[in-house]
Amino acid sequence: MTTRKPKPGVEPEQAPALLDECRRCALWEHATQPVPGNGPRHALVMIVGEQPGDHEDLQGKPFVGPAGAMLDRALEETGVAREDVYVTNAVKHFKWEPRGKRRLHKTPAQREIDACHYWLDRETSDVVPKVIVVLGSTALKSVLRDAKATLQASMGHAIEHEGHVVVATYHPSFALRATEKETRERAYQAIVEALRDAHRIVARHRKER
Numbered sequence: 001m002t003t004r005k006p007k008p009g010v011e012p013e014q015a016p017a018l019l020d021e022c023r024r025c026a027l028w029e030h031a032t033q034p035v036p037g038n039g040p041r042h043a044l045v046m047i048v049g050e051q052p053g054d055h056e057d058l059q060g061k062p063f064v065g066p067a068g069a070m071l072d073r074a075l076e077e078t079g080v081a082r083e084d085v086y087v088t089n090a091v092k093h094f095k096w097e098p099r100g101k102r103r104l105h106k107t108p109a110q111r112e113i114d115a116c117h118y119w120l121d122r123e124t125s126d127v128v129p130k131v132i133v134v135l136g137s138t139a140l141k142s143v144l145r146d147a148k149a150t151l152q153a154s155m156g157h158a159i160e161h162e163g164h165v166v167v168a169t170y171h172p173s174f175a176l177r178a179t180e181k182e183t184r185e186r187a188y189q190a191i192v193e194a195l196r197d198a199h200r201i202v203a204r205h206r207k208e209r
């Protein structure tokens, strides 16, 4: 992510230059480190998840735990190399609560999603992806800047949004954790289908350039 000076009239704490310095919400206090996006600067596909999990918080990279393994499998099935896509999260710090010795994921609040939109916005303007694949409802709300957006209404069709094409699908954690095997398989297939759609849109875009 490029370093930028705050705009005149904007308090520096509201416009931190570095993710490490971010205090726009309180999540940094209990996280090991912020987790920035990862991938080529001008990737045509950006994938946005919810927030780092336990593994990501410790390693400082997005999607390196079980959800990341599923995402990698889906990408491979689609014929898209992970190295060619930019992968990030709507929220850059791990939000968790203790359960015994474990740190359990807690869904970020809307105010935390809104606070972190500052970083997603910067990533989107740096990378300028053609397609943004949103994994799950937090990512969807953040990317569309619409707290009322739902996966149900947004899946199955591409959404034109601020010069990008947004393709919405389930979060891999949903496909991992659903109790019914059939639901898990259906969710996984929906993720693969969304990545295929992204691949097709990018291929069409390349031809037209």
Ligand code: URA
Pocket: 049, 050, 051, 052, 053, 056, 061, 062, 063, 064, 065, 067, 068, 089, 173
């Ligand atoms: N879940 C996410 O949404 N993002 C990650 O980076 C890991 C798990």
